Amino acid sequence: MAFRDLLGKDFLYFDGAMGTMLQAAGLQAGELPEIWNIQHPEKVQAVHGAYLAAGAQIIKTNTFGANSLKLTDTGVSVAEVFQGAVKNIRSAIVQEKSQGTIPCDREIFVALDMGPTGKLLQPFGDLAFAQAMEIYKEEVQAGVKAGADIILIETMSDSYEAKAAILAAKENSQLPIVCTFTFDLSGKLLNGADVETAFSLAAALGVDAVGFNCGLGPEQIVKLLPRGVDSVDLPIVVNPNAGLPVVKEGKTVFAVGPEEYGKLMSEVAAEGAALLGGCCGTTPEHIKALCENLKGHKPIGKTTKAETQISGYGSSVDFVHMPVIIGERINPTGKPRLKEALKAENMDYVCNLALEQLEKGASALDVNVGVPGVNEPALLTKAVLALQAITSVPLQIDTSDYIAMEQALRIYNGRPLLNSVNGKEEVLEKVLPLAKKYGAALVGLCLDDKGIPESAEERLAIAWKIIHRAKVFGIKEQDIFIDPLAMTISTGGQNAVVALDVVKSLHAKGIKTIMGVSNISFGLPARDQVNSTFLAMAMEQGLSAAILNPKSEAMLNAYYAYGALSNKDLGCKAYLEHFAGVKQEIKPQGPEGEYSLYEAIVKGLTGHSHKAVEKLLSGGKKPLDIINEDMIPALNMVGEAFEKKTLFLPQLLMSADAAKAGFDVIKQKFGPGKENGDPIVLATVKGDVHDIGKNIVKVLWENYGYKVIDLGKDVPPEKIVAATLENKAKLVGLSALMTTTVTSMEETIKQLRKAVDCKIVVGGAVLTEDYAKVIGADAYAASAVASVNYANKLFKK
Amino acid sequence: MVARYLLYDKKEALRYFRAKGDDKQAENACDLAYLKLRNEVMPRFVSTRLKCHVIQCSAQAKGKIVLENGLEFCSSNLAKHLDGCTEVLLFGATLGSKFDVAQRRIALEGLTQGAAAQAVGAALIEHYCDTVEEELKKDFTGVSFRWRFSPGYGDWDLEEQKKVFAILNCNKIGLTLTASGMMAPIKSVTAIIGIDYRQNI
Numbered sequence: 001m002a003f004r005d006l007l008g009k010d011f012l013y014f015d016g017a018m019g020t021m022l023q024a025a026g027l028q029a030g031e032l033p034e035i036w037n038i039q040h041p042e043k044v045q046a047v048h049g050a051y052l053a054a055g056a057q058i059i060k061t062n063t064f065g066a067n068s069l070k071l072t073d074t075g076v077s078v079a080e081v082f083q084g085a086v087k088n089i090r091s092a093i094v095q096e097k098s099q100g101t102i103p104c105d106r107e108i109f110v111a112l113d114m115g116p117t118g119k120l121l122q123p124f125g126d127l128a129f130a131q132a133m134e135i136y137k138e139e140v141q142a143g144v145k146a147g148a149d150i151i152l153i154e155t156m157s158d159s160y161e162a163k164a165a166i167l168a169a170k171e172n173s174q175l176p177i178v179c180t181f182t183f184d185l186s187g188k189l190l191n192g193a194d195v196e197t198a199f200s201l202a203a204a205l206g207v208d209a210v211g212f213n214c215g216l217g218p219e220q221i222v223k224l225l226p227r228g229v230d231s232v233d234l235p236i237v238v239n240p241n242a243g244l245p246v247v248k249e250g251k252t253v254f255a256v257g258p259e260e261y262g263k264l265m266s267e268v269a270a271e272g273a274a275l276l277g278g279c280c281g282t283t284p285e286h287i288k289a290l291c292e293n294l295k296g297h298k299p300i301g302k303t304t305k306a307e308t309q310i311s312g313y314g315s316s317v318d319f320v321h322m323p324v325i326i327g328e329r330i331n332p333t334g335k336p337r338l339k340e341a342l343k344a345e346n347m348d349y350v351c352n353l354a355l356e357q358l359e360k361g362a363s364a365l366d367v368n369v370g371v372p373g374v375n376e377p378a379l380l381t382k383a384v385l386a387l388q389a390i391t392s393v394p395l396q397i398d399t400s401d402y403i404a405m406e407q408a409l410r411i412y413n414g415r416p417l418l419n420s421v422n423g424k425e426e427v428l429e430k431v432l433p434l435a436k437k438y439g440a441a442l443v444g445l446c447l448d449d450k451g452i453p454e455s456a457e458e459r460l461a462i463a464w465k466i467i468h469r470a471k472v473f474g475i476k477e478q479d480i481f482i483d484p485l486a487m488t489i490s491t492g493g494q495n496a497v498v499a500l501d502v503v504k505s506l507h508a509k510g511i512k513t514i515m516g517v518s519n520i521s522f523g524l525p526a527r528d529q530v531n532s533t534f535l536a537m538a539m540e541q542g543l544s545a546a547i548l549n550p551k552s553e554a555m556l557n558a559y560y561a562y563g564a565l566s567n568k569d570l571g572c573k574a575y576l577e578h579f580a581g582v583k584q585e586i587k588p589q590g591p592e593g594e595y596s597l598y599e600a601i602v603k604g605l606t607g608h609s610h611k612a613v614e615k616l617l618s619g620g621k622k623p624l625d626i627i628n629e630d631m632i633p634a635l636n637m638v639g640e641a642f643e644k645k646t647l648f649l650p651q652l653l654m655s656a657d658a659a660k661a662g663f664d665v666i667k668q669k670f671g672p673g674k675e676n677g678d679p680i681v682l683a684t685v686k687g688d689v690h691d692i693g694k695n696i697v698k699v700l701w702e703n704y705g706y707k708v709i710d711l712g713k714d715v716p717p718e719k720i721v722a723a724t725l726e727n728k729a730k731l732v733g734l735s736a737l738m739t740t741t742v743t744s745m746e747e748t749i750k751q752l753r754k755a756v757d758c759k760i761v762v763g764g765a766v767l768t769e770d771y772a773k774v775i776g777a778d779a780y781a782a783s784a785v786a787s788v789n790y791a792n793k794l795f796k797k
Numbered sequence: 798m799v800a801r802y803l804l805y806d807k808k809e810a811l812r813y814f815r816a817k818g819d820d821k822q823a824e825n826a827c828d829l830a831y832l833k834l835r836n837e838v839m840p841r842f843v844s845t846r847l848k849c850h851v852i853q854c855s856a857q858a859k860g861k862i863v864l865e866n867g868l869e870f871c872s873s874n875l876a877k878h879l880d881g882c883t884e885v886l887l888f889g890a891t892l893g894s895k896f897d898v899a900q901r902r903i904a905l906e907g908l909t910q911g912a913a914a915q916a917v918g919a920a921l922i923e924h925y926c927d928t929v930e931e932e933l934k935k936d937f938t939g940v941s942f943r944w945r946f947s948p949g950y951g952d953w954d955l956e957e958q959k960k961v962f963a964i965l966n967c968n969k970i971g972l973t974l975t976a977s978g979m980m981a982p983i984k985s986v987t988a989i990i991g992i993d994y995r996q997n998i
Contacts, residue, residue: 190971687977
């Protein structure tokens with residue numbers, strides 16, 4: 001019978017640990033067990049045979065670490081290892097069946113076993129998502145070719161890596177996929193994701209079963225199991241260790257014996273597991289006990305349905321109680337500063353917009369980078385990566401460019417909300433497959449080729465068309481959010497009524513809804529008043545998510561008040577937190593009083609420098625005069641004091657921050673205006689991600705009026721050369737902090753010398769004056785102030 | 798072992814922040830950073846204990862530590878440091894990826910907060926290493942230990958970090974090595990502690 005058909009109907013038994021069994025057979029510390037598939041196949045077969053005899057039906061290939069990263073320098077290829085591994089299981093099956101230790105008609109499934117790559121994915125480490133997928137692709141192809149029956153992705157401690165593995169499996173085979181994760185006692189992965197987040201991501205990506213393995217024993221997993229069962233509508237796998245590890249005399253041992261294990265696993269089965277086996281420390285005896293304890297029993301069915309969740313890398317949001325607030329501000333429409341920032345690929349600006357909204361209470365963020373003329377696929381991907389490097393909240397990917405959509409969905413870490421699909425044929429055909437493949441929850445707009453219909457009935461017709469067509473692609477009704485399109489009441493008195501009717505009707509049928517709330521008041525004065533009441537009205541009709549500006553106090557107040565009144569916010573908890581609690585605003589305390597700009601910068605008082613610049617500007621002083629007469633002298637004074645060691649790093653930083661704050665005020669009022677500053681290219685070299693020192697130099701250089709092209713960190717030499725040429729920069733600043741990355745610096749300098757005529761100044765804790773000369777730099781900057789002095793001398797300021 | 802709450806050594810943090818004297822502003826910045834960071838730590842460690850053979854440097858070659866499985870650490874400074882030791886404890890410790898994310902977030906606020914967060918992070922991982930050492934040493938009696946020594950100190954090349962990762966099961970705690978020899982997550986430490994069984998030295 002096909003594996004998928006057996007799932008959930010009968011218990012399916014995995015085998016147990018391979019590593020420890022091979023160690024008992026002579027595997028040395030540091031030796032790769034996977035190589036034994038080829039070097040000692042009979043020993044591997046013996047282990048498989050023992051587990052088969054014990055009752056295991058799913059046998060994992062001995063390929064846990066058989067990926068190209070871990071197999072370099074072994075002389076053995078991934079394909080060879082998988083070939084040998086599958087062969088060993090097949091041989092063992094034949095052996096056991098011919099000996100009569102297992103019935104001839106027992107179905108045995110060979111599981112293509114893939115473990116972690118051993119690297120962290122960007123931005124947490126240096127493995128690119130695409131590269132991770134390539135690594136898993138090779139394993140999947142090797143396993144499929146060798147004849148595996150199912151794919152097991154196991155010991156996942158990072159949901160992002162699990163996504164890479166699952167997608168690679170989906171793209172390169174038709175085999176059933178099982179994915180198990182390793183959680184800690186509190187139900188968290190190493191990357192911070194909890195049980196619900198990890199499981200619902202795997203389910204959304206289309207695995208056939210999901211579960212727990214390693215890290216914990218049966219007693220610990222059984223406590224987490226109900227959460228797992230509730231979070232997905234899939235059979236659950238439990239492959240625990242033989243208890244928690246105990247260190248005895250420097251060695252790790254697992255204390256739970258076979259008999260106890262069998263009993264504990266019965267409890268695990270009673271809590272809802274359908275596939276059971278073992279991990280570290282388990283032996284064929286453990287599996288035998290497990291099988292015997294469950295003989296004659298069947299998996300318990302599940303009665304409740306899992307709720308829809310969207311997630312970022314570490315945490316998820318559901319739509320069960322209160323509607324979810326999605327911050328709308330990362331959208332260039334009507335925002336000239338954001339447009340400029342996006343064109344300049346200034347991701348710091350985008351990240352700050354995100355943090356502002358999160359501070360005000362958004363639970364998810366819309367991300368839209370649709371500025372005419374930009375490379376939207378590249379920019380949207382960049383924005384998503386940048387945002388996910390600083391926050392774990394779910395994002396709403398908002399674009400109508402299909403390529404941008406696919407690229408962003410692919411590298412997204414978690415389960416995103418996708419905005420949007422609509423009733424147009426072309427859009428349905430293009431967007432639905434993407435949403436399905438990448439497990440996104442989906443927003444559907446009530447418009448089609450004929451435009452936006454007037455009546456609620458016509459909009460509902462489009463909504464149901466979308467829902468039914470989505471089902472054809474395998475997208476569940478519960479994962480769709482219909483947007484009834486709230487048009488402004490200033491152009492149509494019935495617009496709010498129509499939108500609310502659609503929400504009400506869909507809610508009655510259990511369909512989720514979403515709206516960009518502020519559209520309703522476009523063209524009217526006192527927009528917040530209309531918006532906040534409309535929000536309350538929509539929430540009363542059952543709105544599931546609201547896209548709005550979290551900085552609007554009126555809307556948030558309406559949100560919390562509604563929550564309290566409808567009793568959806570139990571005990572008015574969120575309401576009380578929002579209103580009654582004196583919000584602990586963690587802000588730096590500054591002294592009272594008035595300070596001149598010069599004083600504010602020298603003393604590093606950011607808030608005061610802000611005020612001082614505003615005062616000077618409103619008094620009629622020109623920006624250039626402010627910079628030359630107040631800011632630069634203050635910075636010079638701070639720089640000198642730093643060199644003389646009468647003032648130290650913290651003060652230098654605070655002064656730089658204060659000066660930057662002053663500049664930001666000027667920029668806000670007068671536009672960027674530093675287009676005529678001398679350009680300097682700045683980067684932390686390839687392989688290195690230390691950038692604090694580099695950022696200090698950047699801010700100081702900018703404070704002094706230079707136009708800094710900051711390429712960021714881990715920048716390859718080619719990119720630095722290209723930027724120097726493009727910007728006609730006469731100075732390049734390079735930073736490296738480790739002996740191992742200083743070689744990249746040397747290479748970068750070599751390439752720059754060949755391509756362009758410029759000066760190169762280098763910095764970083766690992767460098768010295770002498771070493772800088774050796775690698776060919778023009779100057780060594782021992783401190784940020786030294787880099788300013790060098791630039792000033794060079795450009796004769 | 799998973800620690801619940803990590804304490805923060807303000808003096809240490811201020812030292813990493815390169816603050817001098819009685820700098821209230823720097824203290825304030827560090828305190829603020831700590832308040833934001835303390836809930837982001839997921840401290841974990843992994844360790845092993847191995848017999849070793851210490852060979853001092855000669856005119857021909859660098860000193861080295863030969864471990865029981867044949868692996869060698871090449872460093873004259875380390876060999877001198879571990880002189881007399883017949884066993885070593887090796888450990889890897891990290892504050893986790895979430896911490897890196899939080900540091901990046903705080904860096905967006907400004908240079909001061911970013912640098913303060915770095916300084917506090919450095920103090921936190923060092924303090925965590927102190928607690929790990931205590932845990933590892935607790936079952937021993939009648940021995941003396943050397944203070945912890947990490948790849949990158951003295952003439953123990955950072956390149957040798959690869960070797961440490963070959964013995965320690967760092968993946969278990971989500972600790973990895975990048976292609977350029979950096980550790981990820983960033984706030985991580987690997988170290989070797991020498992065990993000297995000699996009495997009356």
